[in-house]
Amino acid sequence: MRVVEAFREAYGAEPRTVWHAPGRVNLIGEHTDYNDGFVLPFAVPWGVTVALSPREDTTIRLLSLQAGGAPITLATPEAAEGWARYAAGVPAVLGARVRGADLAVDGDVPQGAGLSSSAALEVAVARALDEVYGLGQTPMEIALLAQRAENEFVGMPCGIMDQAAATLSRAGHALFLDCRSLGFRNVPLDLAAHGLRLLIIDTRVHHELADGQYAKRRADCESAAGKLGVAALRDVVDLPAALSVLQGDERKRVQHVVTENHRVEAVIGLLRAGAVAEIGGLLNASHLSLRDQYEVSVPELDVAVEAAIRGGARGARMTGGGFGGSAIALVAEERVQRVQDAVSAAYAERGWREPRYLPAVPADGARKLA
Known part of the structure; x- marks a missing residue:
């Protein structure tokens, strides 16, 4: 295992433990998690692996095989910058429950694809620290800890979805999560048995417009909930009445969140009935809502979705926070190449770089490797 070899070379000792946590793709339920709503993500086969040993002092040393160079030495977590903040945020939030640690990090989540490598890193570090310091946290507590690290230390006001998917997912299943009660269940998602494949279309673009826009969307939702007199938009039961008292961005955000919860x-219901192919129309509706009501799509995502559907996909939508990253398409096995060709041709017509295609196979959540 190359992360162990890198740890050994950097620190002159064997790691105490090695944990892997996966990235995720979201089947449906976008921007609903921080509105106390419902989500349906699943873990993907790629992720982040962390080799770790505790230290007697409070120093944190971090080595990334992707970043290269020598280990970063941090006297305190607050000194971390860039990618290191996602790793250092976990011991920062744990505080006096842990001391220092030596870490080596390796990852194979496609960068910039919106598959949540940050949550994978946080969860892998949290799992490793939990083990070596004997904290005894449950998987959900691990997810909440990782979310706190991103909210409070990194400064990203994300919901719980990504960290929960990295922790609680099961191979062959999607994770149905109620983001208010934190109740969850693993729902069978055997696409191959129905002659289907979920294709990830990585646009390989990221628009800087996204900077600050996620926080603005969340603020819109919180403001709208306040005006409607509800704790969160999940509590809106009469959508026409709610929309009649709101205007502008807040009105559009509410329309998306409420209808997206219904789509989840x-x-x-369709998955439980075995009507897997029929979810395509709901994927399409989700994308239109994210494009027009939540306004987090970009031309590259819209073109990918539209071309995939023209090429024969049962349905498609952007996935993740938006402003770039990936779309997903539900495709019959025999049409996969046709769909890929259609998307690639649409990109070539516009002079855009060829997108990357990845098969989305539901994988296990965080697991100990050594």
Whole structure:
């Protein structure tokens, strides 16, 4: 295992433990998690692996095989910058429950694809620290700890979805999560048995417009909830009445969140009924809502979705926070190449770089490797 070899070379000793946590793709339920709503993500086969040993002092040393160079030495977590903040945020939030640690990090999540390598890193570090310091946290507590690290230390006001998917997912299943109660269940998602494949279309673009826009969307939702007199938009039961008292961005955000929650529940119903191919229409509706009501799509995502559907996909939508990253397409096995060709041709017509295609196979959540 190359992360162990790198740890040994950097620190002159064997790591105490090695943990892997996966990235995720979200089948449906976008921007609903921080509105106390429903989400349906699943873990992907790629992720982040962390080799770790505790230290007697409070120093943190971090080595990334992707960043290269010598280990970063931090006297305190607050000294971390860039990618290191996602790793250092976990011991920062744990505080006096842990001391220092030596870490080596390796990852194979496609960078910039919106598959949440940051949550994978946080969860892998949290799992490793939990083990070596004997903290005894449950998987959900690990997810909440990783979310706190991103919210409070990194400064990204994300919901719980990504960290929960990295912790709680099971191979062959999607994770249905109620982001208010934190109740969850693993829903079978055997696409191959239905002659289907979920294709990830990595646009390989990221628009800087996204900087600050995620926080603005969350603020819009919180402001709208306040005006409607509800704790969160998940509590809106009469959508026409709610929309009649709101204007502008807040009105559009509410329309997306409320209808997206209904789409998650509808997809669950179809999956339980074995009507997997029929979820395509709900994927399409989700994308239109994210494009027009939540306004987090970009031309590269829209073109990928539209071309995939023209090429024969059962349905497609952007996935993740938006402003770049990836789309997903539900495709019959025999049409996969046709869909890829259609998307590639649409990109070539516009002079855009060829997108990357990845098969989305539901994988296990965080696991100990050594």
